[in-house]
Amino acid sequence: MSDHDQLLVIVDPVARRSDGESVRIAKDVLSAGAEAKICLPDSPEEFSRALSRRGSRRPVVLGDDRALLRAVALLHRDRAPLALVPIGPPDALEVAYGLGVPRSAVAAARTVLDGAVRSLDLLVDDSGGVVLGDLRLPALPAPAAGSAPSVWGTCRSLVRTLVRPAVPPVPSVPVHRLRVEADGVLLADVDAPVAAVTARPVDGGGGTAEVTVHPAGPAGAPRRAVAGTLTVSGPDFRYRADGRVTGPVRRRTWTVRAAGWGLTLPRDADPPA
Template sequence: MSSLSTPESRAMGQAGPDHLLVLLDPVARRSDGESVRIARDVLCGGADVKVALPESPSELDRALARRGRRRPVVIGSDLAVQRVLQALHRHRELGVDALGVVPVGGPGAVAAVRALGVPPEPVAAARAVIGGSSRKLDLLIDDADEVVLGDLRIHPYRRSRPGWRSLWAKFSAPEQATAPAGHPRLRIEADGRLLAEVHRPPCRLDVTVPAGAGALELLLRTGGEPRRIRAGSLTVTGHGFGGEADGRALGTLGARTWTVHAGVWELVLPAE
């Protein structure tokens, strides 16, 4: 899981009314409109707020490009937060503004931001956005410039289960690939060092970013005792393997590298 990379923090909202761009996840608005309304009311009561409802990556890009001095705030799920981080990274604006988050969704849909310390309740989360402190976080980014907010899983290829997803994800998720023919195989390297070559299941690789580590942690299961390894980068070359990042299917792997970028973005959390 992405995590705090430094204890440095900066208090928010101490120089007059804050100016916010509130980005509403359309799925959150439809599935839990009451929580969205409560959060928006609290934010409007303590800041100068402009609300946007982007339903595609292009609309999200336009809203962020026109925000001026407004600080972005996401009301929605982990996936909605990931899409905003992706857009900011694409425009090389990660860390320009501290991001505020009000999580709205089921426990699994907001697990990543809650693990980072964002309050689960709309009122408490909205108040933290206004009066909290910004803290620097690490982020996992692959060689295709895709960011990972939460966790990454690699396993023998399987189709993901159908389910409801944010429209932001629907418009920008990669096409689902068909599982390739032949026996599965996977080559795993950490910091350029070969860790394992797997030629048949069972095999599963879970990747997280522990708090303050500035590194990723790999949990590799190949049938025996699980292995834990810390590294700054991970490269996998796979045939017959797929996976998920932040709940999004990666399709078939081919070859891909993920690298930890320390302290590249800021999240507003409750002041201590």
């Protein structure tokens, strides 16, 4: 039996709790088509140890985007290929689906057995974090805990409405003072507020990312650049990478790694958008 037919199947604990039936089906399909060693880690530490001891076996993760990102963060230094069987609600698998992973557990498990590894670029930051898809900064702040209107607050609002005509609120666009450099070229500085900065690896771009700076206010067109590194600094800011919010930080640099990791996808799959 070849190394390709020897699998290390790591079942994320969240997947076991959220959809045990899909986990069982995926394990059955994989075990029927290959020699599969099943690993059931109970913590991130056990997850990491299982991957580090994979030997020549191909790692297959059963889980959601968080499990995928955790595995890529551990494997990309070796450029080791990876396969994913998506287990979880759709909003926890947006990154995986965007990369072309089949949506059903059965189809994804069959892709593990019959698919092909596609080399993909990724962003690696100076703290060891990885970005597979979209990067946006600053991240929009989440509503504060307890910010939902209370019954008393609703009553007061009703009274104010009856006393005087309601005035439509004026929408406010948050602005941020950030210094943005792409391959050392200055795209924005703290004296010119921006609304947002976005970046995404360019498919087939030879290790580059498309960076867009969105200026604050109606004036001014977005500034775009294609670069291998992106550095952002300024007052404490948070950023959203692949749906996860990180920070606050004052400075962060992202570097594109060309063909930095490999994902098993259907042989006829289109390149990720």
